[in-house]
Amino acid sequence: MTFDTLLARAARRLADAGSPSARLDAEVLLCHVLDVDRTWLYTWGDRQAPSLERARFEALLAARAVGCPVAYLTGEREFWGLRLATSSHTLIPRPDTEQLVEAALAHAASPRGRLLDLGTGTGAIALAFASERPGWSVVGIDLSPEAVALARHNAERLAIGNVDFRVGDWFTGLDHEESVERFTLIVSNPPYIAADDPHLARGDLRFEPRGALVAAEQGLADLRHLVVEARGHLVPGGWLLLEHGHGQGAAVREALADAGYGETATLRDIGGHDRVSLGRQVQGETGARLT
Known part of the structure; x- marks a missing residue:
């Protein structure tokens, strides 16, 4: 599965769970797992997603789907x-x-x-x-x-x-x-x-x-x-x-x-x-x- 496909599925899942920023949430969580910025996702989205990273991403998605804040899942938030x-x-x-x-x-x-x-x-x-x-x-x-x-x-x-x-x-x-x-x-x-x-x-x-x-x-x-x-x-x-x-x-x-x-x-x-x-x-x- 490519990163593009993985993100599309994740965004749909979070949207169905009621997230008002489903695509952004999915991108931020995946960037956290991969330790990259969002530009990387846009550039290399056609690459295959390794199974270990997919598993970590799925665990974060499950927590976000029940409402856990992204900032708590990633352990950080930008301010000023x-x-x-x-x-x-x-x-x-x-x-x-x-x-x-x-x-x-x-x-x-x-x-x-x-x-x-x-x-x-x-x-x-x-x-x-x-x-x-x-x-x-x-x-x-x-x-x-x-x-x-x-x-x-x-x-x-x-x-x-x-x-x-x-x-x-x-x-x-x-x-x-x-x-x-x-x-x-x-x-x-x-x-x-x-x-x-x-x-x-x-x-x-x-x-x-x-x-x-x-x-x-x-x-x-x-x-x-x-x-x-x-x-x-x-x-x-x-x-x-x-x-x-x-x-x-x-x-x-x-x-x-x-x-x-x-x-x-x-x-x-x-x-x-x-x-x-x-x-x-x-x-x-x-x-x-x-x-």
Whole structure:
């Protein structure tokens, strides 16, 4: 059987199983098995597929046919041009989250500063930002030790040295007896899906860690917690930037305003949906408003 024939059959199988990107999924999985890029498949598709590679490919297809995410099957996903290792202990980095990186970079004009990424997972946001701002110090925190180990692995394989990944529950691990760590920017893509959201039973979400997806108060609990607690860890004039669901922009802006942030706004993704809300720390520790 040639690779072309093998791919055609695989794409039909995945399409019948409900994959919205059946041909692409098949190509990515086969490239993973063969350790080649997709151009190779287009060039040498008429070659015969060896039986050992076919068997490995069939095993991955079977897992994908029941819904297992491609990123978990291949163990990697590209984000911001960076190839990141992935695992079932973390969310899969998604293109929508690149808007959070873009917004952070837009608020990081200074050549030096400090950024905190809460719920870092694979380290995608922290590493993308750090790769663009080598003069900045970046800290990534996650509750899962496995996630932190993975993020550290990604930093090492990408040779990005201005990031420090730590285990912690949101802001824990930052406070010391002598002082509190403060940051120019705090960013997060926290859990923001309501527990009864039907999307949790569909697609890749079925396989991703529920604790990284679901929050109380119809998905707003963690967002509201971060809004309040971030104020104690931002420098005067610092910014908090939060990714959230497409129907949560107004609620997050309200929480930011109620907590005393200024210059609040919501940014929309390429689909026109609310995606990132942000606000600026306009009071110092003494409560004096900045001018």
